[in-house]
Amino acid sequence: MTTSPKTESELLHRAKSIAGLTLGELAAELNIIVPPNLKRDKGWVGQLLEIALGAKAGSKPEQDFAHLGIELKTIPINANGYPLETTFVSLAPLIQNSGVDWENSHVKHKLSRVLWIPVQGERHIPLAERFIGAPILWQPSPEQEQRLRRDWEELMDYIVLGKLNQINAKLGEVLQLRPKGANSRSRAKGVNAQGEIIDTQPLGFYLRKEFTAQILQNFFL
Template sequence: MTLETGHRSAPASEQELLQRAAAVAGQSLAELAAMLAVQTPADLDHNKGWGGQLLETWLGASAGSQPTPDFPELGIELKTLPVDTAGRPLESTYVCTVDLQPAPGGWHDSLVWLKLQKVLWLPLVTAKNAPPGERRIGSALLWSPTAEQADILQQDWEELMELVSAGELEHISSRQGQYLQIRPKAANSRALTRSFDSDGNASLTLPRGFYLRPAFTRQILQHHFH
């Protein structure tokens, strides 16, 4: 069984989704892979999204590559979150790609807001230098941003998209944005996409993605678990 052929039916409710997540809490990714008859890779060099795909399969995520939340019927996005043994996030969390030729529309029309309105966070406890299969699935957390968090996310998005729309992409730094940042997404410099410069001339550049800062996801975990 592969991750594609092992796909389960979509959960019919939030309760069913949380039950599926609770059923594998405490298990390693290798144990879950064995349940799904999926091979566990020795490393993530060429399998970076393997853990997330494995959990999507188990939970029944149905969106695929469509620009919707992973569970479109429930309006819930799945985000796996590698954390250290003390529960601290180890990296930024990818949200979605940045549209480098943005269509008209504001924050509430954006894919970022669509995906962040309701998120099922699944921590993956990751010991230093441990192989992927030893990552352990933590307790799931169903989260929606508070009014204050939503305001800050909106402010970050609007400031960043103003620069994108003005063709100032090359001047955007990962230091910009309190919760939300823009960073290059491609693994190598050959994966270029179409954009435009500040004079409106077409150009090629690295794809960019929206990411949540580790300090923000740590805040989410601390508020829920402590």
């Protein structure tokens, strides 16, 4: 097991040292078997990079490198460097959410500083042959944080007011709410418009591809 990096510069040094490797080369270094594809192992790439960099949080709500205040996000990209999918941030609090505001939200906490690692994600490239890109250490600009906050507040209003059935992926300019569970049968407790506790689908906050594309472009420019 790779030890956790003690400093930000040590983390960045590690991330830069694996840039340019294929997933197969990195997996071989760590004695990890590469699955044939990601159909049954959706989170495999992220887990591989967590192990390589010494991340500790796993699926806990804290940041992956909590002692450094940094979250790790792998991002699959196409040949033009454009993200291929939205980025999961955190589960949405469907109950016991009174008093939660943007400043103390999981979303703000998770996105306060992010180490993005782009990885080739096009399906025609065999998983073991996909290259790992250069790392990007990012924190939201005041303008980006404003946009995130505005979306988060709007989406949380739907949850708090019990309008779960009105939530769809079109809401939110940079942040969206989508079902988040192992499958469509996954259940969570929520609140309806009458304030009653109901069974519903768990929801997660996701960053839209246009937003993460802007982060990558700003860095590479």
